[in-house]
Amino acid sequence: MEIRGIRADEWAALRDLRLRALEDSPDAFSSLLDDERAQPDERWRDLARRGAAGESDSIVVASDPAGLFGMAGAFVPQPGGAAVVWGMWVDPRRRGSGAGGAMLDALVAWAREVPGVRGLHLSVTEGNAPAEALYLGFGFETTGRREPLREGSELSAAEMELSLVG
Numbered sequence: 001m002e003i004r005g006i007r008a009d010e011w012a013a014l015r016d017l018r019l020r021a022l023e024d025s026p027d028a029f030s031s032l033l034d035d036e037r038a039q040p041d042e043r044w045r046d047l048a049r050r051g052a053a054g055e056s057d058s059i060v061v062a063s064d065p066a067g068l069f070g071m072a073g074a075f076v077p078q079p080g081g082a083a084v085v086w087g088m089w090v091d092p093r094r095r096g097s098g099a100g101g102a103m104l105d106a107l108v109a110w111a112r113e114v115p116g117v118r119g120l121h122l123s124v125t126e127g128n129a130p131a132e133a134l135y136l137g138f139g140f141e142t143t144g145r146r147e148p149l150r151e152g153s154e155l156s157a158a159e160m161e162l163s164l165v166g
Contacts, residue, residue: 001062001063001064001094001097001098001099001102002062002063002064003060003061003062003099003102003103003105003106004060004061004063005051005052005054005058005059005060005061005106006048006051006052006059006060006061006071007048007052008045008048008049008052008053009048010048010061010068011041011044011045011047011048011049012041012044013067013068014044014047014048014051014059014061014068014071015039015041015044016068017061017068017069017070017071017089018036018071018087019033019036019037020089020091021071021087021089022036024089024091024092025089027125027128027149027155028089028125028128028131029087030123030149030150030157031150032150047059050075051073054110055114056075056076056114057073057074057075057076058073058074058075058106058107058110058111059071059072059073059087060072060073060103060106060107060110061103062090062094062099062102062103069090069091069093069094069099070089070090070091070094070099070100070103071087071088071089071103072085072087072088072089072100072103072104072106072107073085073086073087073088073107074086074107074110074111074120076114076116076117079115079116080116080118081116081117081118082117082118082119082120082121082161083107083111083114083117083119083120083121084120084121084122085104085107085120085121085122086122088100088103088104088122088131090103095130100134101134101137101138104134104135104138107120108120108138108162108164111164112164117164118163118164118165119161119162119163119164119165120140120161120162120164121159121160121161121162122135122140122159122160122161123147123157123158123159123160124157124158124160125149125155125156125157125158126146126155126156126157126158127155132158132160135160135162136160138162139162140160140161140162141160141161141162142158142159142160143158143159143160143161144159145158145159146158146159147159
């Protein structure tokens with residue numbers, strides 16, 4: 001298993017991985033599969049390009065000789081705040097392999113290098129105990145804030161934060 005940054009030329013593999021994630025775990029994400037499928041190739045090229053550059057965005061992937069099997073992304077919405085983690089997913093056949101933790105390690109290391117980033121922020125669907133346990137194990141803390149997973153959903157997402165200060 002290798003954990004590494006996405007390459008800009010891997011946009012199609014990133015798209016396919018994201019669509020697999022949404023197909024497998026639709027209640028783990030605020031995005032919908034049909035909406036993501038409808039995105040033009042240029043959007044995926046841009047996402048991979050920004051994620052590979054690592055300036056205000058980062059996308060890390062888990063891979064093996066068979067291809068990509070996990071992804072996690074983060075971006076900085078505004079300088080001096082927290083980076084937002086999005087799209088964390090590992091193929092069900094590879095869960096428990098340590099890939100999720102390794103990708104999260106890579107995102108934390110990236111965030112520590114981005115000037116002005118003071119922490120990481122994410123939302124986890126309530127009831128997703130494995131994801132919540134992973135984040136708690138990394139030192140994320142629940143903020144007590146909750147919001148609907150997406151418009152029209154009965155599911156809620158709990159906000160978690162990890163401070164990088166101190």
